[in-house]
Amino acid sequence: MVVTMDVVTTTTTTVALGAEPGSDDAPVTACIVRCWRRFKVAVRSQALMVLWVGAVTAIFFATYCTYKYEEKHFYLRQILGVGLCLSRATAAVINFSCFMVLIPMCRTLLQILSSKLPPKFHGCVRVCVDQGVRLHVLFAATIIITSIVHSLAHLVNACNFSSYYSHDFVDINMARYPGEDPLLMILRTVPGWTGLAMVCLLVFLSVASLKCVRRSCYDLFWYSHHLLLLFLVLAIFHPLSGVLKEQVNIEEHVPGCQYMNTSRRDEIPYPEPRPDVGVCFVPPIFISQKSETWKWMLAAFALFGLDACCRLYRRRSAAKLEAVQLHGAPATFKADASAPVAATAAPSLVPAPGDDPYRDSVVELRLAKKGMIARPGQYVLLNCPKISLMEWHPFTVTSCSKGGDNTFTLHLTTSGDWTGVLRTKLVTPKVSKKSDKAAYPKLYVDGPFCSRSERIGRSAITICIAGGIGITPFVSFFNHIISSKNVLRVERLHLVWVSRSISMFATFADHLTNLHYEMWRQNLPDFFTMHLYVTQGSPHEIISNEFWQKYQLLAHRIRVGRPDWSRLFREWQTVYQRQKVAVFSCGPASLNKEIKKHCHIATLAGHKFAFYKESFA
Secondary structure (H helix, E strand, O other): OOOOOOOOOOOOOOOOOOOOOOOOHHHHHHHHHHHHHHHHHHHHHOHHHHHHHHHHHHHHHHHHHHHHHOHHHHHHHHHHOHHHHHHHHHHHHHHHHHHHOOHHHOHHHHHHHHHHOOHHHHHHHHHHHHOHHHHHHHHHHHHHHHHHHHHHHHHHHHHHHHHOOOOOOHHHOOOOOOOOOHHHHHHOOHHHHHHHHHHHHHHHHHHHOOHHHHHHOHHHHHHHOOHHHHHHHHHHHOOOOOOOEEEOOOOOOOOOOOOOOOOOOOOOOOOOOOHHHOOOOOOOOEEEOOOOHHHHHHHHHHHHHHHHHHHHHHOOOOEEEEEEEEEOOOOOOOOOOOOOEEOOOOOOOOOOOOOOOOOOOEEEEEEEOOOOOOOOOOEEEEEOOOOOOOOOEEEEEEEEOOOOOOEEEEEEEOOOHHHHHHHHHHHOOEEOOOOOOEEOOOEEEEEEEOOHHHHHHHOOEEEEEEEHHHHHHHHHHHHHHHHOOOOOOOOEEEEEEEEOOHHHHHHOHHHHHHHHHHHHHOOOOOOEEEEEEEOOOOHHHHHHOHHHHHOHHHHOOEEEOOOOHHHHHHHHHHHOOOOEEEEEEEOOHHHHHHHHHHHHHHHHOOOEEEEEEEOOO
16 A cells, blocks of 8 residues: 655745834845844854864963963073964974874774763764764864964074074074074974874875765775874974073063073173062073973873774674675576575675676675674674785674674675675685685674764654665664654654665565564554655556565655755655754765755755754765
């Protein structure tokens, strides 16, 4: 039975409060309302940026004022001027940023904190999880910008040390003699050559992190990123030589008074430059400034090291491969694509010549690992040592154990290099010499990890929009609804799924039909609605496909082409005018960008559309 619901779109005119319709003040008031909405949207979207800029600005100016006004830096300030203040202020920001840049990458610690801390503290952990990549990029950009200013300030300082060499206070001079070459001065000192090495590392890391490099050579991006640890090590040694000095005997020698280097103290000294401080006969004593950098770097290393130890502990043993199932195999293969393949009986697949016949295929893995407890929407990292020891790839857990056997299911598309090799090893395994059983490669699993998709079940009105294999986080939630006996917060659930081929629908057809019939069994026929779109093929091909005969419930909901997002969002805005709607998008970047744009338009129109995206890029 196919149930359809017609949504009648009505046109409504919203008049701002305090303005009569047709009055001269109505357009002005409406403009103010729109501006206010835009301001609120901007504040919500840029809240993290504002908080970070505020924190960095506070650190910068606090350090800047310290070196500008404190008396112990008086004589050094006389030589270096504003360059001293800029170099030290940016150094403080770099220290803090280097500590923060590793926190979003400590995913294992964040997962442990999320499971151990009380719910009221989950907000901070959730921000690091939801905005992890964005925060990491923001902190890294801060390091790059402040490092540029820091390097330029020290170049100016080197020139000032050479030009304004102090014969009266030789101890605070970095230059050995007046007019020393600033470049030579930089190269012969530890801060100089370590600083140059750190700048080179930053340039290399920045270039390797560009989007074009990530897409064309991801391995270069991934492996080069570990050079950040070398950058932090160099940062520890960078200030340890104590080139910059500060005065310690301020009470005996008030900064600014003129010291007479004479043998008789009863002689009349020269007039001091600051008459309010009087005359002193004790020379200033200078010591190297104490470094604070090592504290920040060691704290960062401690967190990252603890996270690495937790990762290694969780990765210590391989997961047990219980079953493999291949979805979407073409008819030219000698295998039943819909039947599960036991781990002891691998299929014999003979590919047809030409293009990759597995282009749209999906491999389903059922794995077992001791202590594996995952929530809907979480993901794990999968590693196959026979392919690469260092590569760990993220995959959403589509179903979790219900009976305590610690089993879980993953779905893998096989279009990439790594997944393509893994598919070959799984569907055509070698036969063990000791037995007739198939010798499958060992698989290691790390996780589960938190993701934004865990929020799916927390809103009364939920809209799930998927592109291709991006359906997996939502399938995890659908399976949870079917198996859960608890009262759900979700009152209405919409699914819009766009796929290139109909074979992708067949992979998860059972999950969708089970959810549909379960809601009907619970007398909730309006709970779940779905819109399926296939972008390749014709209606005739869809009807002639065996999918039509097997899954008529889904087949009647398939449309050829791409969704009319404007029409869909207008319908949702009409139905849910005063309700908060959570929109989850998982798929290609272009899809996420399109959905974000429509949510933004709906929010500016006065509706409450919260946007969450998930990406496997």
